[in-house]
Amino acid sequence: MRLLQSRAYLFVTFLLLYKPVCVSDLPALAAFDRAWDAARYLAVGTGLLVWLIFYRSLSKWMLALAAFCGARLLTTWSHLGSFGSTLPMIVVSTLSAAAITEMAVRTGRRAFLDGASLALGLLTAAHFATVLTFPGGMYATAAYRENYLLGYDNAALTTLLPAVCLAALRDCERGRRLSVRTAAVCACAAGAACRSWTVTSAAVTLLFLLAVLLSAAGWRPRVVNAGTALAGNALVFAGLVCFGVQERFSRFLERALHKDATLSGRAWIWERAGEAFARSPLTGVGLSEPAEARALIGATHAHNFYLDLAFTGGLVCVAAFFLLLFLCARRLWRFRKTRAGFLLTAAFGCLLLAFQMEPYRFHNFLLFTLCFFAGEFSAGEAAP
Numbered sequence: 001m002r003l004l005q006s007r008a009y010l011f012v013t014f015l016l017l018y019k020p021v022c023v024s025d026l027p028a029l030a031a032f033d034r035a036w037d038a039a040r041y042l043a044v045g046t047g048l049l050v051w052l053i054f055y056r057s058l059s060k061w062m063l064a065l066a067a068f069c070g071a072r073l074l075t076t077w078s079h080l081g082s083f084g085s086t087l088p089m090i091v092v093s094t095l096s097a098a099a100i101t102e103m104a105v106r107t108g109r110r111a112f113l114d115g116a117s118l119a120l121g122l123l124t125a126a127h128f129a130t131v132l133t134f135p136g137g138m139y140a141t142a143a144y145r146e147n148y149l150l151g152y153d154n155a156a157l158t159t160l161l162p163a164v165c166l167a168a169l170r171d172c173e174r175g176r177r178l179s180v181r182t183a184a185v186c187a188c189a190a191g192a193a194c195r196s197w198t199v200t201s202a203a204v205t206l207l208f209l210l211a212v213l214l215s216a217a218g219w220r221p222r223v224v225n226a227g228t229a230l231a232g233n234a235l236v237f238a239g240l241v242c243f244g245v246q247e248r249f250s251r252f253l254e255r256a257l258h259k260d261a262t263l264s265g266r267a268w269i270w271e272r273a274g275e276a277f278a279r280s281p282l283t284g285v286g287l288s289e290p291a292e293a294r295a296l297i298g299a300t301h302a303h304n305f306y307l308d309l310a311f312t313g314g315l316v317c318v319a320a321f322f323l324l325l326f327l328c329a330r331r332l333w334r335f336r337k338t339r340a341g342f343l344l345t346a347a348f349g350c351l352l353l354a355f356q357m358e359p360y361r362f363h364n365f366l367l368f369t370l371c372f373f374a375g376e377f378s379a380g381e382a383a384p
Contacts, residue, residue, distance in 0.1 A: 005108030010115030175382030229349030305355035
C-alpha cells in the first residue's frame with residue numbers, strides 16, 4: 001500500500017490524468033500523445049492492482065459512479081450502435097480520477113493532498129503563463145490550439161477549481177489558514193479567469209476563491225450548505241432554461257462590462273436540445289460526434305450539463321446523476337460545520353453553477369469524489 005501513500009506517485013499520476021489538450025490536438029505530437037496515454041493507463045492500472053491486492057473494496061460512490069458511466073455507454077450504444085470517440089475518453093477520465101482519489105484518500109490522505117495539489121497547482125500556474133501570451137485575449141487569434149497548454153475556452157475550469165480546492169484542503173490538514181502555495185494557486189486561477197475567460201466562467205472561479213478566503217479568515221456563513229447549493233442551482237436552471245431570462249441578463253452584462261457573457265443565442269440551442277430530449281426521453285439520443293450533434297441541436301453540445309445529459313442519455317442517465325448528487329449532498333450536509341466541509345460545499349455549489357453554461361465533460365467528478373469523502377477530510381483537520 002506504500003505506492004498509494006507516495007507523494008511522487010500521486011504527483012506523476014495527476015499530471016498524467018490532466019493531459020494538456022494541445023497534446024491531443026496537434027498531429028505532430030501523435031506519437032507523444034499515445035505514449036502519454038500508455039503511461040497514464042499504466043499508472044492508474046498499477047494503483048488499481050495494488051488496491052485490489054491489499055484492500056479489495058470500493059465505496060458506494062465508486063459503484064454509483066460506475067453505474068452512471070455504464071448507463072451513458074449503454075444509452076449511446078442503443079441508439080448509435082457504437083460508443084463514438086468522445087464517450088470512452090470521458091468514461092476513462094472520470095473513473096480513473098475518481099478511483100485514484102478514493103484509493104489515496106482512504107490510505108494516505110496527507111500524501112494525496114501534497115502530491116495532487118502540487119500537480120494541479122503547477123498546471124494552474126502553467127495555464128496562467130500561457131494565457132499571458134495572448135495580449136489581445138485568447139479569442140483574438142486562432143493559434144491558441146497550437147500553444148495553449150490546457151486547451152481553450154472553459155476546459156481549464158475542471159483543472160483550476162480542483163487545484164484551488166486541493167490546496168485549501170491541504171491547509172486544513174496542516175492547520176494553516178492560507179499557505180503560500182494556496183495563495184499562489186488562487187492568484188494564478190484568478191488571473192487566468194479574468195484574463196482569458198468569458199464572464200460566466202470567471203464568475204464561478206472568483207466565487208469559489210471568495211469562499212476560500214472567507215474560510216481562511218475563519219468566517220463560514222451557514223447559508224453555504226448542500227441544500228442551498230441544490231436549491232439555488234434549481235432556481236438558476238429554471239430562470240435560464242425555462243423562463244428565458246438569460247438573453248436580457250446577457251445584454252446587461254455586455255453593456256456593463258463590454259465582454260461576452262456567453263449567454264447570447266443559447267436559448268435557441270437549449271430549445272433544440274429540449275426537442276431532442278422529447279424524441280427519446282427515457283434513453284436520449286446518445287452522445288454523438290461533434291458534427292452530428294451540430295446538425296441535431298445547432299452546436300457540438302448543449303452549453304448546459306443538465307440539458308446535455310438529458311438529451312444524450314435521457315432520464316436513465318439523469319436519474320443516475322442525481323443519485324451521485326444525493327450521495328455527495330448527504331455527506332456535505334453531515335459535515336457542513338467543519339472547515340473542510342464548508343470548502344467542499346462551496347466547490348460543489350460552484351461546479352453545479354458552472355454546469356449551467358457548459359457540459360464540462362472531463363474530470364468534473366474529481367470534485368464530486370472529494371465531496372463524498374468530506375468526512376475523511378473533516379476528521380483530518382488541524383486547528384490553525
